[in-house]
Amino acid sequence: MQEHFSELMQKKLLMVTGKGGIGKTLTSVALAQWARRQGKKVCLVESSAHDQIAPLFGIAPVGHQLRELMPGLSVINLNPMDNFRDFVIKHLGFAKLFEKVFTKPIVRSFIQTMPGIAELTLLGRLYYFSELDRDDRFDLIVLDGFASGHFHSLMKTPDAVLQSGMVGPIIDETQRVRSFIADSSKVAVALVTVPEDLVVGEALDFVARLHRETPAPLASILVNRCYPIYRHVAPSAQWPESFASGLRYWQHRSESEVQNLKRLQTGLSEIHRHDGQSWPVYCLPERGAFVEPLVQTELHEWVAAAELL
Amino acid sequence: MNAGLSPIEAILERSRVIVTIGSGGVGKTTSSIAMALLGARLGKRVGLLSIDPAKRLADALGIPLGSELVKVRLAQEIKGSLEAAMLDQKAVFDEMVLRFAPSKGVAERIFQNSIYKEVSSNLGGPLEYMALAKLENMLTQGGYDLIVLDTPPDTHALDFLSRPNILAGFIENGVMSWLIKPFHVAQKLGAGALFKAGGKLMSGISSVTGVKMLRLLAEFLVLMEDVIIGFNRVGREVAFTLKKDSTGFVLVSAPYNNAIRSAAHLMRELKTQNYPLFSIILNRNMPFDLQQTALDWQKVGGDFPELEPGFGIISRRQHYAATLSDALLTEARRLFVQNVPLLMVEEQGQMIHSEDTLWQFTDTLCRARVKT
Numbered sequence: 001m002q003e004h005f006s007e008l009m010q011k012k013l014l015m016v017t018g019k020g021g022i023g024k025t026l027t028s029v030a031l032a033q034w035a036r037r038q039g040k041k042v043c044l045v046e047s048s049a050h051d052q053i054a055p056l057f058g059i060a061p062v063g064h065q066l067r068e069l070m071p072g073l074s075v076i077n078l079n080p081m082d083n084f085r086d087f088v089i090k091h092l093g094f095a096k097l098f099e100k101v102f103t104k105p106i107v108r109s110f111i112q113t114m115p116g117i118a119e120l121t122l123l124g125r126l127y128y129f130s131e132l133d134r135d136d137r138f139d140l141i142v143l144d145g146f147a148s149g150h151f152h153s154l155m156k157t158p159d160a161v162l163q164s165g166m167v168g169p170i171i172d173e174t175q176r177v178r179s180f181i182a183d184s185s186k187v188a189v190a191l192v193t194v195p196e197d198l199v200v201g202e203a204l205d206f207v208a209r210l211h212r213e214t215p216a217p218l219a220s221i222l223v224n225r226c227y228p229i230y231r232h233v234a235p236s237a238q239w240p241e242s243f244a245s246g247l248r249y250w251q252h253r254s255e256s257e258v259q260n261l262k263r264l265q266t267g268l269s270e271i272h273r274h275d276g277q278s279w280p281v282y283c284l285p286e287r288g289a290f291v292e293p294l295v296q297t298e299l300h301e302w303v304a305a306a307e308l309l
Numbered sequence: 310m311n312a313g314l315s316p317i318e319a320i321l322e323r324s325r326v327i328v329t330i331g332s333g334g335v336g337k338t339t340s341s342i343a344m345a346l347l348g349a350r351l352g353k354r355v356g357l358l359s360i361d362p363a364k365r366l367a368d369a370l371g372i373p374l375g376s377e378l379v380k381v382r383l384a385q386e387i388k389g390s391l392e393a394a395m396l397d398q399k400a401v402f403d404e405m406v407l408r409f410a411p412s413k414g415v416a417e418r419i420f421q422n423s424i425y426k427e428v429s430s431n432l433g434g435p436l437e438y439m440a441l442a443k444l445e446n447m448l449t450q451g452g453y454d455l456i457v458l459d460t461p462p463d464t465h466a467l468d469f470l471s472r473p474n475i476l477a478g479f480i481e482n483g484v485m486s487w488l489i490k491p492f493h494v495a496q497k498l499g500a501g502a503l504f505k506a507g508g509k510l511m512s513g514i515s516s517v518t519g520v521k522m523l524r525l526l527a528e529f530l531v532l533m534e535d536v537i538i539g540f541n542r543v544g545r546e547v548a549f550t551l552k553k554d555s556t557g558f559v560l561v562s563a564p565y566n567n568a569i570r571s572a573a574h575l576m577r578e579l580k581t582q583n584y585p586l587f588s589i590i591l592n593r594n595m596p597f598d599l600q601q602t603a604l605d606w607q608k609v610g611g612d613f614p615e616l617e618p619g620f621g622i623i624s625r626r627q628h629y630a631a632t633l634s635d636a637l638l639t640e641a642r643r644l645f646v647q648n649v650p651l652l653m654v655e656e657q658g659q660m661i662h663s664e665d666t667l668w669q670f671t672d673t674l675c676r677a678r679v680k681t
Contacts (some may be wrong), residue, residue, distance in 0.1 A: 020333015025567055044376070050574045052567055147333050195658040199367060228618035241611060246602035250619030252658065288625030292566055 018192030058293030082117035155214035182215035204267035230254035315675035331561035341459035352388035408540030487575035555588035564630035603627030652677035
């Protein structure tokens with residue numbers, strides 16, 4: 001049997017996406033740790049107004065600065081303005097131009113309003129970290145990606161730029177970035193979802209749209225917060241009264257999740273019939289909560305307990 | 310305060326505009342709709358504006374995604390009324406162009422511009438800003454007693470607050486005229502004159518992006534000038550309105566570490582920008598009857614190992630939810646002088662996808678316990 005998550009670990013760039021509030025960031029961190037335990041040098045990347053990852057480790061926000069969380073695991077929060085600077089200087093090779101032109105306040109405000117720039121330069125930076133970094137510091141980049149809708153437009157950005165009528169170095173670079181994110185030997189997208197009725201529906205919708213409308217290679221689906229399967233427990237006279245509602249809750253959740261996982265499977269096999277594509281689906285157990293700062297072993301046990309659907 | 314009103318109804322009763330903010334996955338849009346329904350049940354004429362809503366919620370109320378406010382036909386009889394718009398980016402953008410462009414002809418040329426086509430449909434961004442414009446429209450012409458504005462999740466909510474400033478900077482720094490002037494000249498003299506007129510800055514940028522792009526961009530900006538100025542005026546007016554007495558924010562969150570952290574950020578942002586916070590809705594708490602289960606489990610759980618898989622989770626969730634909501638309340642009290650009620654709302658056992666289930670959720674919202 002293949003090692004769990006091997007289809008994600010053998011890549012240069014792993015992008016994790018999913019609906020908001022379902023454990024996307026924790027999953028990214030856990031997968032990064034998983035790779036690290038296999039001896040890889042890993043960098044966790046996020047792009048948020050406020051750092052999400054560093055606080056999980058109990059450290060102050062790092063911002064646009066590479067910081068080592070522990071040997072073999074670093075983190076960075078890429079922000080649009082710095083991405084833009086790095087893109088112009090490192091990708092396009094226009095250091096002087098940047099100093100002369102792009103540091104001017106008027107140009108800055110102009111760039112802030114340019115749609116797509118933030119997305120394009122973020123992808124450019126991911127490409128750089130994965131492929132162009134001369135020091136070759138990392139084996140795997142893990143992006144704690146945007147929520148599904150925003151992620152979908154991120155993946156469509158290169159095509160939008162290529163069709164926008166621009167010419168010149170930006171187009172050449174965008175072309176390279178696009179070939180990179182479309183390369184399934186180097187890039188993987190993992191979708192995180194939960195076994196709730198609606199969320200499963202949205203996940204299926206997202207899988208089909210990502211697959212059909214963008215070049216991004218989806219590699220696996222992770223279903224988070226799977227409650228332990230309920231098996232009949234004979235009530236005991238010693239139980240406190242409140243245990244009856246606890247048992248009902250367990251039973252109800254377990255039953256509805258089984259249904260929803262079935263729906264997910266059915267939906268995925270429909271996509272399979274239609275597009276000939278299929279993806280491994282992992283069930284990650286519900287943990288109730290995670291202690292912060294994160295405890296490495298707790299995180300590892302969580303993903304190690306994953307079961308293939 | 311009216312006797313017999315639930316805490317959330319009391320807030321709705323005295324508000325004119327409510328803006329909901331919060332990170333993704335915490336039930337923000339659902340809570341916004343529930344507040345709108347409750348307002349209508351209280352007899353108000355309610356307008357609901359949702360940006361980037363889930364399709365299922367639009368379907369639940371029978372409202373098409375677009376830019377138009379639509380009267381919601383409810384099966385349940387209520388005293389007031391509800392009109393709602395579920396904003397679709399391109400539809401709203403087109404509408405704004407039609408409203409602010411100096412002529413039909415200019416509007417048509419904007420619609421044809423390839424940059425406009427990308428901006429208005431493919432690439433994220435201006436939707437929040439559009440919502441501000443729509444809100445202004447509703448405030449001045451709608452005749453509503455209560456307007457509920459549901460913002461997109463997360464970091465975007467902050468953009469939403471700062472976007473008028475970005476555009477103001479765009480115009481006040483003279484980017485517009487600096488970019489546009491050379492092209493007015495160039496149209497007459499040809500491309501060679503362009504770089505002379507634009508000077509070094511211009512040729513610097515063009516070597517990155519290409520001349521064709523610059524031409525398209527300039528055309529876009531020339532055409533959009535009036536539209537952008539219109540946006541800008543609207544943005545300022547709305548930012549002003551949002552600071553009036555009967556206008557305030559409702560923060561929606563859930564008892565997860567990152568949702569609470571992001572809620573704390575949003576509260577600080579509101580405080581910095583001097584916006585009032587009316588209430589915090591903390592969704593997705595475990596059902597209240599399970600709180601006792603969790604407490605009992607912590608005492609005697611060791612005796613019943615067969616229950617550990619299911620009950621251990623209940624107990625852990627309960628413990629962390631209590632810790633997190635304490636932290637949130639402490640932060641709210643530290644930041645805001647006036648009392649900000651923290652409403653603890655039970656999670657829904659079933660999905661919300663119809664008018665019936667939405668009403669069930671409004672009942673759950675009314676049953677929320679105010680955390681003290």
